[in-house]
Amino acid sequence: MIDPVLLRENPDLIRRSQEARGDSPDLVDDALNADSERRAAITEFESLRAEQNAFGKRVASAPQEEKKELVAQVQQLAAKVKQAQAQASAAEERFETAVRSIGNVIIEGVPAGGEDDFVTLREVGRIPSFDFEPLDHLELGERLDAIDMARGAKVSGARFYFLKGVGARLEIGLMNYALAVALENGFTPLITPTLVKPEIMQGTGFLGAHADEIYHLGTDDLYLTGTSEVALAGYHSDEILDLEPGPLRYAGWSTCFRREAGSGGKDTRGIIRVHQFNKLEMFVYTRPEDAETEHLRLLALQEQMLQSLGLAYRVIDTAAGDLGSSAARKYDVEAWVPTQGRYRELTSTSNCTTFQARRLQTRYRTENGKTTPVATLNGTLATTRWLVALLETHQRADGSVTVPEVLRPYLGGLEVLQPVVK
């Protein structure tokens, strides 16, 4: 949720942000109107309520024989209070709805426009070339007896899979390696619930435009999370944090579930786009003035991961229209996928500034003792999808795959994944 004070004091800033996102700037005016209506309604209710409270005290202290008379007098007032209260809460609700329809105010410098209007910040690493015809990750995965899509489909349907043998080990190794990097950098590991309540899903902003992306369990009214960001953001909801010792940094380990509605036909081959995968997610609570520095720090860690794994990648500054409502800026790190001849997103890191925290009521105390919303940031440190780039990049002519050195300790010293002869 955007800052209502900012809305009142600098609506133009928000209008510009809306335009950069390709969203309607009229929503700003709707919200402003709703705000003044809301405040008028509240003032009306509160003055009536004050009158009623004062009367209540008189009734309480009046002699018994006068009470009846006094009570008769206030009855009408009570009805008016009730009505004013209903109006005030209705106005409040309209205001909430209006404000919530506005996306986070983008950070200065974020490119305007949609999906294709990103800015490439840098390309790092040598794009792999082969003196043989490279195989795609699924072909490789099948030869290594590491990925089994057919049985995944048999058991659970399309976009499900089994990771087997070295495939399973590779994923576990990758996740463990990422966890080690997170630990080295002061993150506290957290294994999160993957089923969350509606209000948490709502609060993190995932029930908006992309609600049909999310699995919902009707019997229990719980949602399967598409990222541990949801649980990590909800973790400190309704709390006042002590940020005096520094930011709170968590590394959430969880399985993620996505319906992939609307991406029918896209990336149907292999494990690029699947309904279920694992992810290690960084999540930081910090003071708003430190958020941009922290954002760059998360990005640096992600780049360190890809570099150490020998992957070629580029970093893009995502355009405003492709940010999602909570993010004020988002960097994606995309790895080169040889058989596709292009970069594919492996990680994403978002600075949500105070947007998410305001909705989830996560605050901290400033030097002068005031409470104010914290800033939240998140970023991927590893996911199942990385196997695609790893397998393809490090393949050799005989269909074997070299294990990047940093991963070997997590695979019991295994240096090369060998094809299984059938």
Added chain:
RNA sequence: GGAGACGUCGCAUAGUCCGGUCGAGUGCACCACCCUGCUAAGGUGGAGUCCCCGCAAGGGGACCGAGGGUUCAAAUCCCUCCGUCUCCGCCA
């Protein structure tokens, strides 16, 4: 799944049966000051969150797990939900 107990201001508790004098007492912790040559103890005062009006001083409203209801008036009465604990059964 069955039976019961409970959810109050950072923590621990009082208040709930008998609705108004309770936004709420007490202890601990906390902050400021005073006193005591240190330590311990003692004294005085202050402290919650959110919102509205106001340049400010200040005034006002809401919040006793959440949401409804009864009433002139609800922490207190009624209903629903959520959570915690205990016992029984069941599964492991």
